Amino acid sequence: MGLHxxxxxxxxxxxxxxxxxxxxxxxxAIYGPNGAGKTNILEAVSLMSPGRGLRRASxxxxxxxxxxxxxxxxxxxxxxxxxxxxEIWSEDGAARQTRIDGKTxxxxxxxxxxxxxxxxxxxxxxxxxxxxxxxxxxDRMTLSFFPDHAEVSLTYEKxxxxxxxxxxxxxxxxxxxxxxxxxxxxxxxxxxxxxxAALAQIAEAQAQARTAFPTAELELTQTEGEMPVTESDLxxxxxxxxxxxxxAGRTLVGPHRxxxxxxxxxxxxxxxDCSTGEQKALLVSLILxxxxxxxxxxxxxxxxxxxxxxxxxxxxxRAALYDEICGLGAQAWMTGTGAELFEELGERxxxxxxxxxGGVSSVRRTC
Numbered sequence: 001m002g003l004h005x006x007x008x009x010x011x012x013x014x015x016x017x018x019x020x021x022x023x024x025x026x027x028x029a030i031y032g033p034n035g036a037g038k039t040n041i042l043e044a045v046s047l048m049s050p051g052r053g054l055r056r057a058s059x060x061x062x063x064x065x066x067x068x069x070x071x072x073x074x075x076x077x078x079x080x081x082x083x084x085x086x087e088i089w090s091e092d093g094a095a096r097q098t099r100i101d102g103k104t105x106x107x108x109x110x111x112x113x114x115x116x117x118x119x120x121x122x123x124x125x126x127x128x129x130x131x132x133x134x135x136x137x138x139d140r141m142t143l144s145f146f147p148d149h150a151e152v153s154l155t156y157e158k159x160x161x162x163x164x165x166x167x168x169x170x171x172x173x174x175x176x177x178x179x180x181x182x183x184x185x186x187x188x189x190x191x192x193x194x195x196x197a198a199l200a201q202i203a204e205a206q207a208q209a210r211t212a213f214p215t216a217e218l219e220l221t222q223t224e225g226e227m228p229v230t231e232s233d234l235x236x237x238x239x240x241x242x243x244x245x246x247x248a249g250r251t252l253v254g255p256h257r258x259x260x261x262x263x264x265x266x267x268x269x270x271x272x273d274c275s276t277g278e279q280k281a282l283l284v285s286l287i288l289x290x291x292x293x294x295x296x297x298x299x300x301x302x303x304x305x306x307x308x309x310x311x312x313x314x315x316x317x318r319a320a321l322y323d324e325i326c327g328l329g330a331q332a333w334m335t336g337t338g339a340e341l342f343e344e345l346g347e348r349x350x351x352x353x354x355x356x357x358g359g360v361s362s363v364r365r366t367c
Contacts, residue, residue, distance in 0.1 A: 003302060004024075005303070009072075015360065022365075030354055050107045050110050050150040071089060084100055142195050156254075181239060188254050188255045195220055211285065214281050216285055228253075277312070290302075291330055311341065351365070
């Protein structure tokens with residue numbers, strides 16, 4: 001049994017006061033006018049994985065207004081040969097909490113039972129904006145292969161915050177830095193190795209696939225210099241960089257300075273120089289490659305969240321996308337403004353209409 005949600009309930013979440021979807025493993029085609037609450041459903045599903053969700057919003061931002069009572073999501077998640085009840089909620093804007101099968105769990109535990117990938121319009125400028133967005137994209141891919149990547153990243157970030165505090169306070173005694181730099185080096189090298197391993201799996205999945213979407217060659221680079229590849233090398237690099245970092249007031253070496261360089265393989269053109277349509281096609285290609293690789297690695301394709309993806313593809317590529325999704329057997333949650341955008345799917349998908357009246361969203365299965 002593959003990975004899918006058979007039920008999703010939203011209570012006071014964004015524009016949804018109360019909504020429930022009963023589902024089967026097929027793709028989910030969600031349509032309705034702009035502002036009706038389609039993306040809010042995808043955001044709810046994205047919270048079934050570690051992290052802040054596809055909008056990177058706070059728990060307070062997710063609560064329905066004007067009530068601001070808090071919110072709750074409940075999903076029945078089928079993961080390989082097991083079925084889990086997942087509950088996620090926030091009260092009065094407090095940090096969200098998670099329960100799996102009736103037991104309180106850390107967010108990172110979701111990464112062990114689910115894999116969730118997404119592509120949203122905000123990512124369309126991925127190749128031409130700053131490195132932070134590309135790192136986040138890379139780390140979402142990496143997390144899908146290595147569930148502990150989130151915990152390692154949190155360890156690194158916490159240690160780096162401590163080091164940055166020392167730097168801002170102009171602490172020059174090296175003894176204060178030794179322990180925190182050791183922790184950064186241990187976690188930092190693991191982050192780097194996870195990223196390289198994830199990129200290798202993506203490359204292999206692209207090489208083995210026959211697809212209508214262009215292949216992207218990806219390379220992990222650093223904003224400046226090279227990433228040290230061993231703990232001792234990274235420890236030494238951090239130690240040697242202290243005077244420079246003191247002047248900057250922040251840490252200038254480590255995996256947080258990484259960038260993702262992409263090339264449209266067939267043309268040999270950097271992704272940043274491609275047309276808008278080509279850049280979108282490259283992103284779709286990478287998400288599909290990630291899903292194919294996970295099918296082998298995890299034993300099931302992931303949940304795919306594709307927000308307004310159909311609107312930016314011509315009819316041929318749209319049909320090709322649907323064929324690939326159905327061929328994978330993935331439960332892909334897709335949104336669009338009209339039912340006609342999903343005509344090529346026919347009965348291969350379940351169709352959901354979302355409407356909005358007076359600030360309250362409603363959902364209805366149409367087939």
